[in-house]
Amino acid sequence: MKNPQFIIILSIFLTLSICKPLFADPLKPGTTAPALTLKDQDGNDVNLADEYQKGILLLYFYPKADTPGCTAQACSLRDSFPNLKIYGLRIIGVSSDKPRALKKFQQKHKIPFPLLSDPDGALANQFGVPFHFGFHKRTSFLIKDGIIQWTNLNPKTSNHSKEVLEALDSIKITPPHSQLTFPSN
Secondary structure, three states: OOOHHHHHHHHHHHHHHHOHHHHOOOOOOOOEOOOOEEEEOOOOEEEHHHHHOOOOEEEEEOOOOOOHHHHHHHHHHHHOHHHHHHOOOEEEEEEOOOHHHHHHHHHHHOOOOOEEEOOOOHHHHHHOOOEEOOEEOOEEEEEEOOEEEEEEOOOOOOOHHHHHHHHHHHOOOOOOHHHOOOOOO
């Protein structure tokens, strides 16, 4: 153990193996979305494989419930929820918070969509969400029929809904004809 090169190499190896999520490679469009079952804010099991089959889904990861940035992001999506629903979009938020904390966050800010608890980061790691300062980084995915259509590695907290609407347009997701309004002549 008196070999300093061995100690340096061992230290680097241990650091990289412990910090592996730091160097995650987020899943790209065209990739099959991982499907785990997680608890929602009410403690109910939510099977993501089932959720993927219900139409277009925004699955967004956020670091911690009821912090300023995460609140701004959730409220941006909440405030635009009626417009996003016109596209058939469903939203699910994911963080490492426990269901009880998610329920408080949801009720306090009147968030109209489910929040999932990923306490060990299993889902975030499978999606390749980077890990930063003890939390998974804010990252969003649009998923249709179990396939990732769009990835945002750095969503804006206060304007995330606008980014999502632009993404829906860019991947050619349009509202059903019956929901569109046309000017009268």
